[in-house]
Amino acid sequence: xxxxxIGATGRIGSVVTSDFESRxxxxxxxxxxxxxxxxxxxxxxxxxxxxxxxxxxxxxxAAGSVPFAHLTELRRDDYLQAFMSKxxxxxxxxxxxxxxxxDGGSITLTxxxxxxxxxxxxxxxxxxxxxVESFVITAAAEAPRGIRINAVxxxxxxxxxxxxxxxxxxxxxxDAEIARAYTLAVExxxxxxxxxx
Numbered sequence: 001x002x003x004x005x006i007g008a009t010g011r012i013g014s015v016v017t018s019d020f021e022s023r024x025x026x027x028x029x030x031x032x033x034x035x036x037x038x039x040x041x042x043x044x045x046x047x048x049x050x051x052x053x054x055x056x057x058x059x060x061x062a063a064g065s066v067p068f069a070h071l072t073e074l075r076r077d078d079y080l081q082a083f084m085s086k087x088x089x090x091x092x093x094x095x096x097x098x099x100x101x102x103d104g105g106s107i108t109l110t111x112x113x114x115x116x117x118x119x120x121x122x123x124x125x126x127x128x129x130x131x132v133e134s135f136v137i138t139a140a141a142e143a144p145r146g147i148r149i150n151a152v153x154x155x156x157x158x159x160x161x162x163x164x165x166x167x168x169x170x171x172x173x174x175d176a177e178i179a180r181a182y183t184l185a186v187e188x189x190x191x192x193x194x195x196x197x
Contacts, residue, residue, distance in 0.1 A: 002056045003186065005039060005050075006030045007063025011157060012110060016060055020186075028053055031063070038122035040064065040089035050096045051193060058186045059097045061090050062110045066128050068114045068121040068166075082124035087131040094139060094149060104146040108185040109136060111153040111194065119166050129153070133194050140192030147171060148191040152181045155197055 003020055007013040008029035016022045020027045030036040030049055038049040040063050064086030067078045097107050114122045114127035133151055140149040154161050158172040181195045 001186070002026045002028070003058045003060065004028045004030060004036070004049075004053055004056045004097075005060045007061060007110075008034055008039060010062055011156070011160060013060075013062040014073055015063060015068075015175045015178050016182045018181065019183065022162070028056070029187050040093065041085055043092050046089070046096050050100045053100065055100055055107070056097075057102050057103055058106045058108070059093065059101060060108045060110075060182060060186065061093045064089060064128070066125040067083040068125065070121055071123050074124055076112050077129075078124050079127055083131060086125075086128040087135075091135055094135075096197050098144065098147065103147075106148040106150065108182060109149070109151040111151050113153065113167070113170065113196075115153060115157040115194075116196070117155075117170065119168075119170075120165060121166070128173050136194065137192050148185075148189075150190055150193045152178075152185055152187040153194050153196045154178055154181070 005013055006018050008017045011070050017027050028036050030038045039045040066082040066086050075096045092109055099168040109132055111129040114125040115133050136149055136151045141147050155170050155173045156167040158174045177197055182196055
């Protein structure tokens with residue numbers, strides 16, 4: 001398969017890219033600093049990426065950032081930033097990908113545990129993750145040409161030990177489990193699913 005991974009230099013993107021390559025897929029690595037450069041917060045940059053890449057069998061979006069602060073310190077602009085930096089860019093990726101993913105292909109977005117479990121300072125992230133998950137459920141029902149749309153929603157990563165204290169009581173997810181979820185989304189038959197880890 002020819003797979004475009006957007007956010008390939010991030011922690012999740014690196015895991016996914018390595019796993020797909022180890023199983024013989026052609027992986028196109030996209031990020032701000034990769035050969036296939038893209039700024040996901042700029043819709044023109046996203047469109048340009050897809051125009052340069054051409055047809056693919058699958059797209060994985062594993063990029064986006066959100067502000068973390070106590071609820072009483074979060075401003076309206078922080079929530080807007082979360083939406084504009086994580087939710088809307090992934091929606092734009094789907095919009096562009098629909099013209100470039102081959103019949104029966106897949107688009108996989110990335111959310112996170114904060115859509116379903118609270119942590120201190122996580123309200124803005126919860127808004128962005130929840131928006132993406134709601135979008136996936138409806139977009140998958142309308143996707144043309146048999147294209148499948150899903151999201152992977154991991155808990156804190158086992159390899160991100162510096163963040164474990166924020167996620168007290170949560171079960172950190174190992175890289176192998178992350179890779180398995182993206183394999184199911186890309187190569188399996190599921191559609192409109194939020195694959196929680």
